[in-house]
Amino acid sequence: MSSHPASSSAVVDPDPLIRKHRTAGATLTVTANGTPLADREVVVAQRRHKFLFGCIGFDFIPLANGETATDDGERRSLGESPASGSQQVADLWFDLFNFATLPFYWGHFEPVRGRPDTERLLTTARWFADRGIPVKGHPLTWHTETAGWLMDLSNAEIAKAQVDRIRRDMTDFSGVIDMWDVINEAVIMPIFDKYDNGITRICREIGRIPMVRMVFDAAREANPHATLLLNDFDMSAAYECLIEGVLEAGIKIDVLGLQSHMHQGYWGEEKTLATIDRFARYGLPIHFTETTIVSGHIMPEEIVDLNDYQIPEWPTTPEGRPARPTRSCATTRPCCPTPPSRP
């Protein structure tokens, strides 16, 4: 299945690293009403952890909003599933994950200018927050899935609309969503040539770094307490060069987002650790923001952007086969905010 077979001889054993960086000695005093409990059996168990292990929460927008399967309202946000059956999936979801990503693809979030899907998303974000799950918004700036109505504007107007959108949405969700993928896939943004769109137009005109500066400045101003990510699927030297240029230009990035879509083969431990090592050089926290492990055949080598390819059928194992199509994270469908193809 893998086009990048890991050489087991070169694999680093992560256990010593985990022991070194993620463990520490501690002395606990167990008391009852202030009195130390001597000679008692004590169970020490981890109840939660700071390591964010998340998934898209797109599927739960109807459930969180009390929409039933018979509602014939439009399914606005990309990747929403029907409300029916979601409670069962939700129970499984909360058993496994401690972090959620919600969709802010501009074209779906605000298909008609001035009518953003704010209320439904805010209700969903609070639904997660009430269950102790921090939420990230994805993405504030992206050429794919962006608003079609930008095409009617001049480049200066597009830039203003982009900045205004960031300010509005980050302000509206402040305190509920305080982590954002501010810009997505800036490496190919100005040279994206599959179809014309407003974001590629302005990025081509002003360049990648001024584009990153513009949207990060707006995001920082709108919510100074938010965690702001730069996110990309390009794991080549191109993303390194972009990061170095952005940092040299004095733009403050809180977290580097690395997409690890494995449509062209399982990465394995060796490639994953090597990728972390390359991007660790910048001294910034790293999030594996998007991860796909696919069943079925892998994406042909000549395809660069996974949005350009969808396999005809998505096989699964007998145990994983659902009675009817739903999503099963990290086994048969991408466990990520980016769907494998545009709907």
Added chain:
Amino acid sequence: MSSHPASSSAVVDPDPLIRKHRTAGATLTVTANGTPLADREVVVAQRRHKFLFGCIGFDFIPLANGETATDDGERRSLGESPASGSQQVADLWFDLFNFATLPFYWGHFEPVRGRPDTERLLTTARWFADRGIPVKGHPLTWHTETAGWLMDLSNAEIAKAQVDRIRRDMTDFSGVIDMWDVINEAVIMPIFDKYDNGITRICREIGRIPMVRMVFDAAREANPHATLLLNDFDMSAAYECLIEGVLEAGIKIDVLGLQSHMHQGYWGEEKTLATIDRFARYGLPIHFTETTIVSGHIMPEEIVDLNDYQIPEWPTTPEGRPARPTRSCATTRPCCPTPPSRP
């Protein structure tokens, strides 16, 4: 032969562009002793042009230095051919080209610290200059073919040696060589992993943009009148991102060097024009610094760096087949300062 077949329908006819940008009306008055020559037949012919069409001049170092085939001196500079037979090749060379590149690969130019090959290269550069041929030096900074003795130094000492080398060589050749590839292949410089070397060490430590700034600052100071190039083989978005970062950081680049090695297939007109268009965005002059069109089979797709691959035999056409191995630019061997593999 091509892995990038050109779609003829999309090819831009260059003739109208040439007519638009490269031609102008002019009124000539032809006189003899100040008197206009009326009713005479006049021949107007182009004698030279500003368009630099060049080739490596490596082969002529022995000839320019009067070294004969029986000399058993070391062949120091990368790619030098034996002196015998060079005069015939030189005559053909001067018929065709108006620009030469000479080799300054540090490991060959100064294999022993403090003993640079300055005199032979200066004699060769003057030999070209005397024949009206401007010369470019290639490269001042590169991880491949760099000096092995850098490995004995600390990173701070390597950086100082690199800067000192630029100052020394640009000063020594000032007025004879006033065009330089200041840094070569910075995109992969800090992640080059084929073998350890001093230049990768310092680039990994300080980052690409500070590395470019360091060597460009030294070059600009050493010869303020020189034309300074940033040169790379990576024609992907990675080089665009590097260029944007370098320019945003305020580093002045005079010319963008684009390598167009076609070891993996003939580019064709469409890809060539599309490449020019992508890099024209920066408003800087563009040099196609290195070009290879190969006969025989093309380099396998999985090879990234052409220095990692050499085909077992290099076939040629009956007309082009030499009686014994010499070089034939742009037909059977790379017409470029970078050889297809390390010697």
